[in-house]
Amino acid sequence: MTPRPDTLAAALTTATSFVVNAVEVLRFGGLQTDEEPSPFEIATRRPMYRLRRYYGPVAGGAGHRPAGVDVDEVDVDAVDVDEGPRPPIVLVPPMMISADIWDVSPSTSAVAALHEAGMDPWVIDFGSPDLEDGGLERTLTDHVVAVSEVIDLVTAATGRSVHLGGYSQGGMFCYQAAAYRRSRDLESIVTFGSPVDWRGSAPLGVPEDVIVNVARFVAGYVFSDRSLPGWLASTGFRLLDPIKTARSQVGFLRQLHDREALIGHERQRRFLGGEGFVAWSGPAIVDMMQQVIIQNRMMVGGFVVGDHVVSLADITCPVLAVLGEVDEIGVPAGVRKIAAVAPSAEVYEFPVRAGHFGLVVGSTASSQTWPAVTDWIGWIEGTGERPEGIAEVGPDSAGDPTPTTAVMLAAEGANQVAGIGVGMVRGAGHLAVGALQTTRALGYEALHAAPRLMRLGQIQTGTRISFAKIMAERARTQPGDACFLFADRVHTYSAVDARITNVVRGLIEVGVRQGDHIGVLMETRPSALVAIAALSRLGAVAVLLPPSPDLSELLLLSSVSEVVVDPEHAAGVTDAGARALVLGGGADRDLPGDLGEGVVDLERIDPDAVELPRWYRPDPGRAGDLAFVVFTRTTGSWQTKLVTNHRWALSAFGTASAARLTAASTVYCLSPLHHPSGLLTAVGGAVVGGSRIALSRGFDPATFDEEIRRYGVTVVSYTWAMMRELVRQPVHPRDTLPTITLFMGSGMPRGVWRRVLDRYPGTRVLEFYAGTEVDVVLANLSTSKQGARGRPLPGTAEVRLVEVDPDSGSIITGPGGYAVPSEVGAPGLLLARPRLRVDASIRRLRGVFRRGDTWVSTDDVFERDRDGDFWLLGPASTVVRTSHGPVFPIQVADALGDLPEVDIAVVYGVPAATGPVAVAAVSKWGSTAITAADVGGALVSVPSAGRPDIVHVVDTIPVTNWYRPDATALAARGLPKAGPRTWIRDPASGEYVRLTKAVRDGLVPSTVTDGGR
Structure with a gap:
């Protein structure tokens, strides 16, 4: 059958258009459009950045000032204050994406949308670091300080506080700069897909251990002496979702004959294809890996900016976190964590059904993101109502589990394959990590401690160490x-x-x-x-x-x-x-x-x-x-x-x-x-x-x-x-x-x-x-x-417990005159066998367990349980040696401290007519009364012979300058007064009963002046 002439003509036209457009793409990198960028002026120029003001007094009047006009290269004060009441908003790009992200095309331009809604948009342009003098030496601090400096400049130029907005890592800069300046001159912060937790909520669901180890490798070996070129940044960005990238390229080729269908998205395609990406300096990459990922400083605090240390808890202005429900880079759970780490700020979120790039560029951004942002600014400025769809995020809800992005993607018919693929990768990663949990738990301590303990074990008397x-x-x-x-x-x-x-x-x-x-x-x-x-x-x-x-x-x-x-x-x-x-x-x-x-x-x-x-x-x-x-x-x-x-x-x-x-x-x-x-x-x-x-x-x-x-x-x-x-x-x-x-x-x-x-x-x-x-x-x-x-820690001295005489405290010897080791659960004096030469000023014990050995007494009494753990009973000098046996202060104090009603406790000795009396004093925790039954129950864990004779409640127990409970003043008062908060142990029953005045008077020696009577 012979093709109809009109069909052949249409096919020829299509082929011709395809070839013409293809040649244009090959020659110019894309299709030429008649779109003009939004007009702006360079309000100030610094080595680190250029500050753009869109639709300003010079460029914004009639809208026909050429883009990029440089009206003042030095002093922003020369820029006239805008005559209208437009709230200024400063927009911050990420390090590896150009400032044009805020103005990719007229139909999706953030600055155009904000200006039309009554805002005064300013944009920080970090330029291309590989083309700037010293650009490849920039650090994370340089970017944060630059953002803070711009806030001062815009505040001075407009005469009012600013709203600060940042995309992806630019939003992280906003948080860091706000903390650095403690929210001074900030009306609010708006971020777009900007996570604060890159470890617990890693991109693409990568397990935390994996992303930390990769960050260590990247910081230590890859970018320690080199930077990331723009073309590689673009390639890496597209490889994060290779299926979507391939689908986009195929779709572009299939429509290459239809110029009108492509022209509306051409600037966006070219921007993502590489034109929108710039180099990333090595020091900034290393700094980000160290502070943001390895040390997790945005979550835990202690973020270093220059010679200052800051915490996101210093943010006090309102925050709006715009998050993508299908964003695999700025994972929603990680974005929400700003509420947990900035408890003094009112944090809100606005979810958008978009991926990472779609939050700020594209039809979704035009129809949802920018209207929400303008309504938010109006609400904060007091000129509008709270926007619909914006929900407050509390510190507790910041960690709520988010439906996996893979599931959401699966609901998107066109993205089903990509979603399942990501889910499989994430699941496999978690499975592998789970299988290694036991091995890592067993080996972690030895792996990290071994070099230090090995060095410690190698130290000899003459080793240089200090x-x-x-x-x-x-x-x-x-x-x-x-x-x-x-x-x-x-x-x-x-x-x-x-x-x-x-x-x-x-x-x-x-x-x-x-x-x-x-x-x-x-x-x-x-x-x-x-x-x-x-x-x-x-x-x-x-x-x-x-x-x-x-x-x-x-x-x-x-x-x-x-x-x-x-x-x-x-x-x-x-x-x-x-x-x-x-x-x-x-x-x-x-x-x-x-x-x-x-x-x-x-x-x-x-x-x-x-x-x-x-x-x-x-x-x-x-x-x-x-x-x-x-x-x-x-x-x-x-x-x-x-x-x-x-x-x-x-x-x-x-x-x-x-x-x-x-x-x-x-x-x-x-x-x-x-x-x-x-x-x-x-x-x-x-x-x-x-x-x-x-x-x-x-x-x-x-x-x-x-x-x-x-x-x-x-x-x-x-x-x-x-x-x-x-x-x-x-x-x-x-x-x-x-x-x-x-x-x-x-x-x-x-x-x-x-x-x-x-x-x-x-x-x-x-x-x-x-x-x-x-x-x-x-x-x-x-x-x-x-x-x-x-x-005992490995590398430290060998230790042994030996029996001591309950009355004198001296070491008990057995056959051959050697010390008798203490049994499990029995008190003993702790001796140490030093590895190195002992100073002459320290009293040494010789021939303790065998002829010629050397030991040193710690003068502390311990007991060892069946697991081999040591429990301190108290210094030998503080043991109260009563007629019924030694009473060990720490053992008794800890037992009484187990009572929920007890704050702290101390034990001390008081001379009495019948010999030394062991007295325990407790201070109260809370308002619940302490009873004799409580005291008796708490002391069940103490051997009968080691229980105190008297227990009484005091208003307070003094502590030393080093917070050590001090019984000196209590002991100086003598025996405690009789009363409802003082109990004495009944020798017959072993129970604690109320101390009466008659019993107390019988204990007071006639030769002792009783200051507590």
Whole structure:
């Protein structure tokens, strides 16, 4: 059959059109359109960006000003304030997509839609980094600071606060900039497909472990010294959905003959095809991988912007999160998390049936996104009603499970294949991860702890190891990482190490030499740690002085004549007779020009002008050398404790291993630096782990949650009952703390332990026992037993428990005169067998278990359970030796602390006519009364002979400056008064009954003046 002429003509026309259009595409990269971009002017030009103002006073009058006119390259103040009441909105693109994303074509232009709705649109143009001077060296901080700077510029130009909008990563910049400036001059934030959680809600459903490991590889090996070209960014974007990309290309070819059908979408196609993508600088990629993915700083806080540390909790302005229901990049669950991490902001969401790109470009954006945004701005401005379809998102609902995108895609007939494919990938990934859970749980600790424990085990007396040496290692291996976080400022390892070196030069200039004992008396601040590290680098001994009215006594006791101080303590040191070496103080320093006799300002010494002596060698300290001197006061008089470099390393490496500290960890150091747990455990563990140290001026329960959020704290250090003050604080409904994983310290009462876990679900308590001068470290690594001290850490001293005489406390010997080991569940004195040479000042025990062996007593009584875990019963000096047997203070206090009605408890001895009487005092938690039956029931876990004779309720139990419950004042009062809140144990029945005045009077010795009568 012969084809009809009209059919042949149509086919020829179609073929001709196809060829003509194809040639045009090959020649120009696409079809030429008559569309003009929206008019804008360059309001200001900076090295980091150009600021576009669309439809401004110059370009926007009649709308025929050519696009891109540069009216002011320097000063935005030259731009006239718009005469109308248009609310300004600043739009921020992602790093790898050009600013034209906001104006791809007239039919889908964001700026055109917003302008027509009465807005004043401004756009940040970061340009093409590979074409800008220094563009490929840009960091994440550069982008965030640029956004903040633009807010100031637009505010100055318009005379009013701005609305801030960002697409994808541009929205993340908006959150970060808003936190950086604490929402100053911001009316609201609008983001489009901008997740804050890239780990728990990873794109394409990739398991969290996988995306973190990929991010580590990319940051460490791929982009550490190279950038991402624009063409590769475009290719990667299209490969995220290869089926849709292929379908689009096939559809384009099938319609290439029909110019009219293609022309309306041509600019959009060309934009996605590569023209809209720009290079991405390597430092910015690495920074994003480190902070956003590996460390998850947008979720946990502690995001570093320059030398500032911020948290998204600092956002207080309203937030509208526009999310795509079928968005595989900005996963809805991850987008909603902004409500969980910004509890002070009112957060709303607007769901759109679109993918990632369709949120801001295309027909859906034109018909849904931009009308919703304009209505939102009108509502915020007070000129309109709350838009339909916008729902408030609370912190609790932010984590609600979202229907899997695969299911949604499956409902889209055209996308069914792609949806099933993504779902299969996601399911396979989760299945594989689930199969590896047990293996990883068994091997994780050994994998991360092995290198540290191996190094610890290799340390010998002559091994060079010290606090300053580890700091220098960190400065070499992770120079740009945060070391200290203090007063919202960030101090990097490299900056801190340089500061240490400068302080060393100042110390040398004033005559400090290797081996000198130099006091340190400073408030908790970075300069205090720098001073301690500088003395360590010099090879001097840092004598850590607590602030005390007994300063003269402490100086005499430690033979110190020179003290490094902050300005606040200078006068006190000179009054005590020592020379004050003043360091630090920052903006608070107020020193006169003439400092007077006995005061030297180290800050006035030019380190570059100091000639180093030939004897100086950085970090000369060896394991056996004395590093620090600390002070304790447990018996009413001050005592010095000597800490060697090995002892410091033991605690530091042990803590880093036990707490699994890494560069992603932030340790909140609440202990003062003169307390052993501060320098040995919290700071030492953080430095060895390469972690960040959040320093606090002092423990304040009222600001605890806020600082946890700001610094992104993952590990909180404590001493004794410190956390008791925290759990007393009311819990606010919006205070969700996703950051803390661990509390670590020593001496937490068991009742406080329980309340901490109740207040912060999902955390755990890592309880340490560490001797200041003995190489023993116990930690409850493998147990969740509340109150247990755990087992010896690998690499620390061997420990044994030996029986002691219940009356004298001396070690019991058996056959051959050797010590008798304690049985399981029986009390015993803890002995340690040191690995290295023992200092001569420490009393050594010889021939304990065999001829010639050497052991050191910790002077603490423990018992060991059948699992091998050690339980501290109390220091030997505090055991109350009654006629019915020894009463161990911590054992009794923990048992009473198990009562929900008990706050904390202490045990002490009081002389009586019948001999020493063991008295337990408890303070109340809540308003419920404590009864004798409660007391008897709680003490069932204590052996009968070890129960206290008297238990009474007191209004409060004092604690020391280090939060250790202190029974000194209670013991000084003698026996407690008779009354309804005091009970005595009936020897016949073993039950606790009310103490009467007659019984009490019978216990008071005639030779004792009873202050409590």
